[in-house]
Amino acid sequence: MRVTTRKPPIGSLRRDAQRNRAALLDAARAVFAEEGLDAALEGIARRAGLAIGTLYRHFPTRMDLVGAVMAEKKRAWIKAAEAAVVMEPAWDGLTFFLERVCELQAGDLGFNDIASMRFPYAAGIEAARKRAYDLGRRIVERAQAEGSLRPDIAAEDVAFIVWAHSRVSEATYAVDPQAWRRYLALTLDGLRATAANPLPVPPLRPRQVLRAQLRLGRRRLR
Amino acid sequence: MRVTTRKPPIGSLRRDAQRNRAALLDAARAVFAEEGLDAALEGIARRAGLAIGTLYRHFPTRMDLVGAVMAEKKRAWIKAAEAAVVMEPAWDGLTFFLERVCELQAGDLGFNDIASMRFPYAAGIEAARKRAYDLGRRIVERAQAEGSLRPDIAAEDVAFIVWAHSRVSEATYAVDPQAWRRYLALTLDGLRATAANPLPVPPLRPRQVLRAQLRLGRRRLR
DNA sequence: CCGAAATCGGAGGGCTACCTCAGGTTGTAG
DNA sequence: CTACAACCTGAGGTAGCCCTCCGATTTCGG
Numbered sequence A, B: 001m002r003v004t005t006r007k008p009p010i011g012s013l014r015r016d017a018q019r020n021r022a023a024l025l026d027a028a029r030a031v032f033a034e035e036g037l038d039a040a041l042e043g044i045a046r047r048a049g050l051a052i053g054t055l056y057r058h059f060p061t062r063m064d065l066v067g068a069v070m071a072e073k074k075r076a077w078i079k080a081a082e083a084a085v086v087m088e089p090a091w092d093g094l095t096f097f098l099e100r101v102c103e104l105q106a107g108d109l110g111f112n113d114i115a116s117m118r119f120p121y122a123a124g125i126e127a128a129r130k131r132a133y134d135l136g137r138r139i140v141e142r143a144q145a146e147g148s149l150r151p152d153i154a155a156e157d158v159a160f161i162v163w164a165h166s167r168v169s170e171a172t173y174a175v176d177p178q179a180w181r182r183y184l185a186l187t188l189d190g191l192r193a194t195a196a197n198p199l200p201v202p203p204l205r206p207r208q209v210l211r212a213q214l215r216l217g218r219r220r221l222r
Numbered sequence C: 001c002c003g004a005a006a007t008c009g010g011a012g013g014g015c016t017a018c019c020t021c022a023g024g025t026t027g028t029a030g
Numbered sequence D: 001c002t003a004c005a006a007c008c009t010g011a012g013g014t015a016g017c018c019c020t021c022c023g024a025t026t027t028c029g030g
Helices: A015-035 A041-048 A052-058 A063-084 A089-107 A110-114 A123-146 A157-172 A178-193 A206-218 B013-033 B041-048 B052-058 B062-084 B090-105 B110-115 B124-144 B155-173 B179-191 B206-218
Strands: none
Touching: A015 A052, A015 A063, A015 A110, A015 A178, A041 A052, A041 A063, A052 B179, A063 A089, A063 A110, A063 A123, A089 A110, A089 A123, A089 A178, A110 A123, A110 A157, A123 A157, A123 B041, A157 A178, A157 A206, A157 B124, A157 B155, A157 B179, A157 B206, A178 B155, A178 B179, B013 B041, B013 B052, B013 B062, B013 B110, B013 B155, B041 B052, B041 B062, B062 B090, B062 B110, B062 B124, B090 B110, B090 B124, B090 B155, B090 B179, B110 B124, B110 B155, B110 B206, B124 B155, B155 B206
């Protein structure tokens, strides 16, 4: 007698579970985009037409769901940075990077949160942010070496742009989905070497950026 | 028989009520500053050492409390604009105005909300914002007439700065209370006529600014 | 077509916040 | 000192959300 019992491949899901998981991700994508990462999980389940228990079975913690929803955007973020860091002239790399990040942020409050806060217990997200910020540093330094980016800027100042943009797109996206481009262009004009006037205070230190990112999070999650 | 009953002057309060009202305002000032205008009213009452019913007796709606707490800052806002609009050169008026507004926003999430959202049912606040925005328009136009401010800016673009700054100071204030000055300086460098490069999209129309302000509010209040 | 395992539903307990109101307390005019 | 209006309290009803748990349902290999 042969034991032909074939277990389903590890990690595979029953068909209904696959369907439900996909529905949850779709709903979460939409809701997180509209409301941010602090959206009500019950609302997501409702929108997916499923019970709250099902959501928790698939994603035991909020961050599990967030991680799954944001996976693609996270990859796009890194890819943009990797492309930007080898562009020539380096100024184009900088503008490409910032434009791409802002594009990802536009109309997606969830990704805004990803880009501007920290989530100490979500390793995947933290890794992506660290990678993006490290690449950002090199992008900045290359543009400075080339002479196009004002030399009194620090890589840490990029965080300002991300924070600022998150609010701008939150306000304007529904009203004019392209409006943020105008604001980003103004910002870029202030970053050119030719625009430089003395800055009143030194940049944040890397540690301070991290603390500032945590601060944003404290208000809304967990 | 003479009726000598002297009613207390209209609007005057019993001494204990005066004390309590002041305590509520103090607590609300602190809590709104830390958490924004959507802070829990029960937390404010708790912090004032009073029962929630007392808070509601003094301030029947949240906006009554907000209005009372923000009165001074509202006046400071208008005063800054009125001073700026007659400064010479006009560029100094513009920078003074923006710096002053950002200073008011810094470390006060409540005033950030006042400056960047709309509250259709709070007439006093709406009047102040309208006045500030009207003066802002003249400040912008004067600086353009003088040639110091780039001509492709619209008064509506000032709203971008307020929105952006609200997030920047939210993130950074606790970590470095002066950091926002650096970001504002960068922004100003992008506004100089000498920094101008073509902008990709037209400014928001006044109506769109109003709608965008409402949008920010929808997420957090009422 | 059966039965075990996987999955699902949704009630339920816990929490926090909103806002109201009836009953007790306090300030003050006279 | 008194009486009453003004004031204060905090329990209580409503609501939304979190997260868990277990009985009911569904899937799927054999």
